Amino acid sequence: MKIIGTGSALPSLRVTNHDLEGFLDTSDEWITERTGIKERRLLSTETLYDLAEEAAKKALQSAGIGPEQLDFIICSNVANRFITPGMNCILQGSIGATCAGLDINVACAGFVNAMMLADSMMQAGRASHILIVCAEEPTKYCNWDERDTSILFGDGAAAVVLGPGNGFKAVQMSMISNKDVLYYERCMEKTPFEKNRVEGQPLVMKGRELFRVAVSQSAKDIKIVLEKAGIQPSDVTYYLMHQANKRIIEGIRAILNEPEEKFPTNIENYGNTSSASIPILLDEMLHANRIHAGDTLLMSAFGAGFVSAACVLQWE
Numbered sequence: 001m002k003i004i005g006t007g008s009a010l011p012s013l014r015v016t017n018h019d020l021e022g023f024l025d026t027s028d029e030w031i032t033e034r035t036g037i038k039e040r041r042l043l044s045t046e047t048l049y050d051l052a053e054e055a056a057k058k059a060l061q062s063a064g065i066g067p068e069q070l071d072f073i074i075c076s077n078v079a080n081r082f083i084t085p086g087m088n089c090i091l092q093g094s095i096g097a098t099c100a101g102l103d104i105n106v107a108c109a110g111f112v113n114a115m116m117l118a119d120s121m122m123q124a125g126r127a128s129h130i131l132i133v134c135a136e137e138p139t140k141y142c143n144w145d146e147r148d149t150s151i152l153f154g155d156g157a158a159a160v161v162l163g164p165g166n167g168f169k170a171v172q173m174s175m176i177s178n179k180d181v182l183y184y185e186r187c188m189e190k191t192p193f194e195k196n197r198v199e200g201q202p203l204v205m206k207g208r209e210l211f212r213v214a215v216s217q218s219a220k221d222i223k224i225v226l227e228k229a230g231i232q233p234s235d236v237t238y239y240l241m242h243q244a245n246k247r248i249i250e251g252i253r254a255i256l257n258e259p260e261e262k263f264p265t266n267i268e269n270y271g272n273t274s275s276a277s278i279p280i281l282l283d284e285m286l287h288a289n290r291i292h293a294g295d296t297l298l299m300s301a302f303g304a305g306f307v308s309a310a311c312v313l314q315w316e
Contacts, residue, residue: 001118001119001122001123001162001163001164001165001166001167001168002162002163002164002165002166002167002168002313002316003160003161003162003167003282003313003315004062004063004064004065004161004162004163004165005059005060005061005062005063005064005065005160005161006058006059006062006158006159006160006161006279006282006283006286007054007055007056007057007058007059007060007061007062007158007159007160007283008055008058008156008157008158008159008276008279008280008283008284009050009051009052009054009055009058009156009157009158010041010051010155010156010157010270010280011041011042011043011044011046011051011155011156012041012044012045012046013041013042013043013044013045014039014040014041015039015040015041015042016028016038016039017031017032017037017038017039017151020147020150020151023144024144024146024147024150024151025147026147026151031151034245034247035151035152035245035246035247035267035271036245036246036247036249036265036267036268037151037152037246037267037268037271037272038268038269039268039269039270039271040139040153040154040155040269040270040271041154041155041156041270041271042139042154042155043137043139043140043155047081048077048080048081048135048136048137048155048157049080049087049090049091049094049135051135051155051156051157052075052087052091052094052133052135052157052159053091053094053095054157055133055135055157055158055159056091056095056131056133056159057095058159059131059133059159059160059161060095060131060161062161063129063161063163065129065161065163066096067095067096067097067098068096068097068098069129070097070098070099070129070130070131070161071099071126071127071128071129071130072099072100072101072118072121072126072127072130072131073088073091073092073097073099073100073101073102073130073131073132073133074088074101074102074103074104074114074117074118074130074131074132074133075087075088075091075101075102075103075104075132075133075134075135076103076104076105076106076110076111076113076114076132076133076134076135076136076275076276077103077105077110077134077135077136077275078105078107078108078110078136078138078141078184078274078275078304079137079140079141079184079186080135080137086101086102086103087103087133087135088101088102088103088133089101091133097131101131104117106275106303106305106307106309107182107274107275107303107304107305107307108242108244108272108274108275108277108301108302108303108304109173109242109275109301109302109303109307109308109309110134110274110275110301110303111132111134111158111275111276111278111279111299111301112171112173112278112299112300112301112309112310112311113173113309114132114134115132115162115168115171115299115311116171116173116309116311118130118132118162119162119168119171122162122164128163128164129161129162129163130161130162131159131160131161131162132159132160132161132162132279133157133158133159134157134158134159134274134275134276134279135156135157135276136155136156136157136273136274136275136276137155138153138154138155138203138272138273138274139153139154139155140155141184141186141202141203142202142203143202143203148205148207149202149203149204149205151271152244152245152271152272153271153272153273153274154270154271154272154273155273156270156273156276156277156280157276158276158278158279158280158282158283159279160279160282165316166314166316167313167314167315167316168311168312168313169228169229169311169312169313169314170225170228170229170311170312171225171228171309171310171311171312172221172224172225172228172309172310172311173221173307173308173309174217174220174221174307174308174309175305175306175307175308176213176217176305176306177305177306178213178305178306179304179305180204180206181205181206181209181210181213181304181306182203182204182205182206182210182303182304182305182306183203183204183304184201184202184203184204184304185198185200185201186200187199187200188200211245211247211248211251213302213306214244214248214302214308215248215251215252215255217302217306217308218241218242218248218252218300218301218302218308218310219252219255219256221300221308221309221310222239222252222256222298222300222310224310225298225310225311225312226298226312228312229312231296231312233256233257233258234258235296236258236262236296236297236298236312237262237291237295237296237297238262238263238264238285238290238291238295238296238297238298239252239253239256239258239262239263239298239300240264240278240281240282240285240297240298240299240300241263241265241278241299241300241301242272242277242278242300242301242302242303243265243266243267243270243271243272243273243277243278243280243281244267244272244277244302245267245272246265246267246268249263249265249267252300264281264285264290265281266280266281266284274303275301275303277301278299278301282297282299291315292315293315293316294314294315295314295315296312296313296314296315297312297313297314297315298310298311298312298313299311299312299313
């Protein structure tokens with residue numbers, strides 16, 4: 001399996017740290033120092049489905065294939081307007097595809113998990129071309145009256161088309177059941193029989209514990225997947241990390257003792273876009289001609305659960 005096309009889409013509205021100073025007890029200096037974020041994109045006139053469709057169509061165009069040639073669609077999404085039908089089903093119609101698909105929710109680690117699923121399907125001979133779309137609107141489940149979570153997130157979508165090849169070298173997935181570190185409860189409809197009513201609440205995050213677990217678990221995953229791929233940290237051309245927090249990325253880099261230029265970032269422009277962050281970064285780097293044939297890419301992500309995942313690709 002290899003990536004044969006990429007695409008991304010972002011909301012038109014840019015919200016800077018200075019914009020947040022008008023209604024939050026914060027400042028550009030405070031946010032930048034703690035997160036590395038300078039601005040983010042937020043949905044305003046567009047919908048998440050608009051972004052997903054745009055990213056998918058760009059990826060198909062990049063791959064040079066039509067939607068009718070897709071064998072399967074995998075959508076990674078934490079939460080959106082529709083609980084049912086799945087995003088994959090809505091997207092299938094909007095891009096003109098005819099294949100089946102499924103949605104996954106593996107929090108911010110969704111892209112790497114989707115890559116694993118796609119590779120398994122291809123190895124089993126069940127598909128030749130698979131579309132992965134990561135579309136996220138985490139700004140819709142933050143409390144915008146407080147700064148702890150609202151300053152961190154941005155909305156966005158990205159897609160890749162996968163085809164036959166030998167680029168996917170190794171994958172590592174981990175999970176530790178610890179929902180209290182990071183969670184978001186949605187309100188369900190009432191029934192006359194429910195005894196334990198949950199009204200729902202915005203995103204809850206325990207920042208210090210999240211930082212500790214994210215750095216240690218991601219570093220552990222990376223070391224395991226490097227061993228599986230039979231390579232050393234120095235063999236990796238780029239580490240494409242989940243863009244959650246610049247300090248977390250720096251913490252992982254320090255453990256690996258690899259140079260800063262191997263850890264590209266775009267969190268300063270977009271904030272944390274959940275599972276879309278890695279494929280957005282990948283698409284931007286390809287358009288900037290920073291990735292070339294033979295380069296070794298290591299992708300690593302973590303998210304609520306607590307889940308984490310890493311994979312190694314050699315670019316073909």
